[in-house]
Amino acid sequence: MSTEQQWVDTAVGRLRVCIQGPESAPALVFSNSLGTTLEMWDAQAERFAKDFRVVRYDTRGHGGSVVSPGPYSFEQLGGDVVALLDTLNIERAHFCGISMGGLTGLWLGVHAPGRLLSLAVCNSAAKLGTADVYKTRAVLVRDKGRDAMLELAASSPARWFSDAFCAAQPALVQRAQGWVAGIDPEGYAACCEALAQADLRADIQRIPVPTLIVAGSFDPVTTVADGQFMQTAIAGARLAEVPASHLSNLEAPQAFNEALAQFLLG
Numbered sequence: 001m002s003t004e005q006q007w008v009d010t011a012v013g014r015l016r017v018c019i020q021g022p023e024s025a026p027a028l029v030f031s032n033s034l035g036t037t038l039e040m041w042d043a044q045a046e047r048f049a050k051d052f053r054v055v056r057y058d059t060r061g062h063g064g065s066v067v068s069p070g071p072y073s074f075e076q077l078g079g080d081v082v083a084l085l086d087t088l089n090i091e092r093a094h095f096c097g098i099s100m101g102g103l104t105g106l107w108l109g110v111h112a113p114g115r116l117l118s119l120a121v122c123n124s125a126a127k128l129g130t131a132d133v134y135k136t137r138a139v140l141v142r143d144k145g146r147d148a149m150l151e152l153a154a155s156s157p158a159r160w161f162s163d164a165f166c167a168a169q170p171a172l173v174q175r176a177q178g179w180v181a182g183i184d185p186e187g188y189a190a191c192c193e194a195l196a197q198a199d200l201r202a203d204i205q206r207i208p209v210p211t212l213i214v215a216g217s218f219d220p221v222t223t224v225a226d227g228q229f230m231q232t233a234i235a236g237a238r239l240a241e242v243p244a245s246h247l248s249n250l251e252a253p254q255a256f257n258e259a260l261a262q263f264l265l266g
Helices: 038-048 074-087 100-111 131-144 146-160 163-168 170-181 185-197 224-233 253-265
Strands: 006-010 013-020 027-031 053-057 093-098 116-122 211-216 238-242
Touching: 006 074, 013 038, 013 074, 027 038, 027 074, 027 100, 038 053, 038 170, 038 253, 053 074, 074 100, 074 185, 093 100, 100 116, 100 185, 116 253, 131 146, 131 185, 146 170, 146 185, 163 170, 211 224, 211 253, 224 238, 238 253
Parallel strands: 027 053, 027 093, 093 116, 116 211, 211 238
Antiparallel strands: 006 013, 013 053
């Protein structure tokens, strides 16, 4: 699927976006994971652009979006989404984020629920990993620059995909590794620092919008138990488990799309 990219100048900086689907349709925003770009959502854009105005964007520090000096925070990353909606004249949108993008969605659900029609939080957690891991990674990336990004690209399949998927889909795995290798080191490190300090476990019970939690059965990074915690905390939240590891929308696109479609379209 071809991607027609554009750059949108918002009040908080320039973001690289791709917009597909009817202008009159409800907006559906997709937010990428750490170390990826908006292209990770190609299969979802193809499926949902028939019914929604699909808006994909590169998170600050990633792809073609602004790389401002770090550290970042989820107040900043969530604010970027609000600024993007303002610039595109979108009052309210469905939001679907994976991993880091899922945490951005949780922040929006807590702090800007009036901008959301619904929220899908995929392969994520109210607190993602440990602060020390992300702080250490940020220091490493700043110290070693592009060499560190190449090292992260080499090790990413083990965190992102099951062994069976890596063996069956080497071209897609290699493409995903290319996303990591191309990320600006400062942008990556600054997002690591946002993840290090983010903890919404005590706040997500305030989320008032319809919420879907998607968990991967084999995900070693954000487990099914993490998804169950969020489902319990957020009133009325649904939980869908898909047969995949951490980037479930890439590993199990049909199951992921079915779960999201059932949530959004009934």
